[in-house]
Amino acid sequence: MIRLENITKYYPSRLGKQYVFKDLSFDIPSGHNIGILGSNGAGKSTLFRLLAGSEYANKGRIITDLSLSWPVALATGIHPQMTGRENTRFIGKVNGIADIDEYERRVIKFAELGKKFDLPVKSYSTGMRPRLAFACSIGIDFDVYLIDEVTSVGDAKFRRKAKAALLERSEQANVIMVSHEMDEIRQFCDSAIVLHKGELTFYNDLEQGIAQYQAL
Amino acid sequence: MTTVLKRNKWEIWRDVIFALFVREIRTGFNDKFGLGWAIISPVLFIFMLAFLRGKIGGAETHTLPTFTFMAIGILFIQSFLQTLSGAAGAIRKNKTLFAFRQVQPISAVLAGALFALLIKAFVIIGIIILMYFMGMDLHISNPLLLLACFFLLWLLAVVLGLLFGIAELFVKEIGKVRELLTRPLFFISGVFFSLQDIPREYWHFLDWNPVLHAIELTRFAVSSTYGSEGVSLEYLSGVVLVLSFFSLAIYHIAWKQGISR
Numbered sequence: 001m002i003r004l005e006n007i008t009k010y011y012p013s014r015l016g017k018q019y020v021f022k023d024l025s026f027d028i029p030s031g032h033n034i035g036i037l038g039s040n041g042a043g044k045s046t047l048f049r050l051l052a053g054s055e056y057a058n059k060g061r062i063i064t065d066l067s068l069s070w071p072v073a074l075a076t077g078i079h080p081q082m083t084g085r086e087n088t089r090f091i092g093k094v095n096g097i098a099d100i101d102e103y104e105r106r107v108i109k110f111a112e113l114g115k116k117f118d119l120p121v122k123s124y125s126t127g128m129r130p131r132l133a134f135a136c137s138i139g140i141d142f143d144v145y146l147i148d149e150v151t152s153v154g155d156a157k158f159r160r161k162a163k164a165a166l167l168e169r170s171e172q173a174n175v176i177m178v179s180h181e182m183d184e185i186r187q188f189c190d191s192a193i194v195l196h197k198g199e200l201t202f203y204n205d206l207e208q209g210i211a212q213y214q215a216l
Numbered sequence: 217m218t219t220v221l222k223r224n225k226w227e228i229w230r231d232v233i234f235a236l237f238v239r240e241i242r243t244g245f246n247d248k249f250g251l252g253w254a255i256i257s258p259v260l261f262i263f264m265l266a267f268l269r270g271k272i273g274g275a276e277t278h279t280l281p282t283f284t285f286m287a288i289g290i291l292f293i294q295s296f297l298q299t300l301s302g303a304a305g306a307i308r309k310n311k312t313l314f315a316f317r318q319v320q321p322i323s324a325v326l327a328g329a330l331f332a333l334l335i336k337a338f339v340i341i342g343i344i345i346l347m348y349f350m351g352m353d354l355h356i357s358n359p360l361l362l363l364a365c366f367f368l369l370w371l372l373a374v375v376l377g378l379l380f381g382i383a384e385l386f387v388k389e390i391g392k393v394r395e396l397l398t399r400p401l402f403f404i405s406g407v408f409f410s411l412q413d414i415p416r417e418y419w420h421f422l423d424w425n426p427v428l429h430a431i432e433l434t435r436f437a438v439s440s441t442y443g444s445e446g447v448s449l450e451y452l453s454g455v456v457l458v459l460s461f462f463s464l465a466i467y468h469i470a471w472k473q474g475i476s477r
Contacts, residue, residue, distance in 0.1 A: 009476075011477065012477065052315070053317030054314060054315040054316070054317060054475075055475065055476040056472040056473065056475075056476045057476075058473070058476075067220065067376060070317070072313060073315075076312065076315045077240065077312060077313050077315055077316055079243060081243050082239070082242055082243060084403050086239075086242060090235050090238075090239055091316075093231055093232075093234070093235040094232055094235050094313075094316050094318050094319060095220060095316070095318065096220055096221040096227075096228065096318070097219075097220060097221070097230060098219045098220070098221050098225045099219075140218075140220060141219065141220065142440065173368070211246050
């Protein structure tokens with residue numbers, strides 16, 4: 001379980017503080033693959049970054065004993081001038097992987113970049129970068145993977161593979177994901193959290209959540 | 217299975233700083249000249265200026281060979297300025313990496329500062345080799361004082377860089393102010409002159425500057441006949457201590473909000 005306690009989060013702007021969450025308390029249950037639904041600017045990515053510890057709330061705290069991935073967005077932490085291999089090793093080192101060589105092999109196998117793995121990431125196509133980013137995260141055994149629209153840019157084969165990888169780990173691990181494509185959410189998730197006007201609502205049944213979201 | 221190690225805070229710091237350091241070496245100089253340019257260019261610059269000044273200004277300045285006099289001045293001011301901008305810039309440059317909760321801004325600053333230190337170590341070696349081939353005297357009368365000055369100056373640059381780097385997260389324009397503020401340092405830190413060349417009644421315009429203290433003390437460390445009037449190690453270390461405390465205190469209260477904007 002991930003517990004959010006009295007989270008207040010705002011971004012300063014020219015027009016004063018733009019509140020994303022005001023005194024929000026919520027428990028995100030474990031054991032579900034959760035899709036986060038919400039309109040543009042509702043704060044989905046902010047919620048993600050708060051969960052992952054990439055950002056901090058202005059007030060309140062997040063308590064969990066699970067290990068969470070970083071928010072795996074299109075190219076988080078991937079340096080365009082370093083090669084895929086160097087990026088992989090960097091991420092492995094930062095996350096404290098015991099056996100970096102083994103981790104590297106896992107990423108190679110999953111990302112299927114071939115020779116390009118030893119070329120700078122800036123030479124990769126739009127579809128290849130997120131493949132590397134996703135492979136780097138799935139290569140580490142987290143309890144919860146935070147996936148931010150990464151899978152949406154991949155082709156059908158990559159999605160199948162991502163799905164299979166997450167299923168394989170579904171005994172121990174779950175995924176929380178953000179996407180605007182309902183098909184994709186349906187593919188990976190079984191329940192939903194609807195994010196609207198700074199309030200979270202959990203729906204055990206995904207379809208119910210989607211219906212609620214589309215009625216907004 | 218790729219297991220994640222349970223690390224304590226220090227081990228995480230060590231791993232992250234090491235990873236950032238390697239990344240810095242890898243990406244800092246990505247053209248064909250590579251890392252070598254970062255060492256060759258300042259060595260040549262120092263050599264040219266020191267050599268020319270020696271030709272124009274006579275062989276000795278206050279009992280110190282003019283070449284040594286100038287080399288110390290330029291080397292120290294360059295180390296200070298580059299470490300400062302490296303440390304301050306490290307936070308902005310690595311901003312996307314703070315998405316990993318293990319990576320904190322201070323790790324980026326330390327990695328950037330260590331990188332600058334490494335480069336400068338090689339520059340010093342380069343200068344010493346040049347001096348050796350020019351047949352110059354390499355005697356240092358107080359090596360410990362020299363090391364202390366260099367280290368204190370480096371530390372001063374790091375803590376100031378940390379302070380500026382954090383401030384720049386909140387107000388981006390501070391970066392420009394920093395560049396403006398540091399520019400005159402090249403001319404008021406005794407790089408081209410000694411404090412002894414200035415009439416005593418004007419010293420108070422200059423002797424607040426810890427960089428001047430570091431440079432003059434280093435010259436004194438190389439040759440004790442140079443004298444250390446008007447500068448003191450106590451003042452230099454005092455400034456560094458106070459600024460370190462201040463800078464770390466500001467960092468401690470501000471970094472979480474700084475990366476959350």
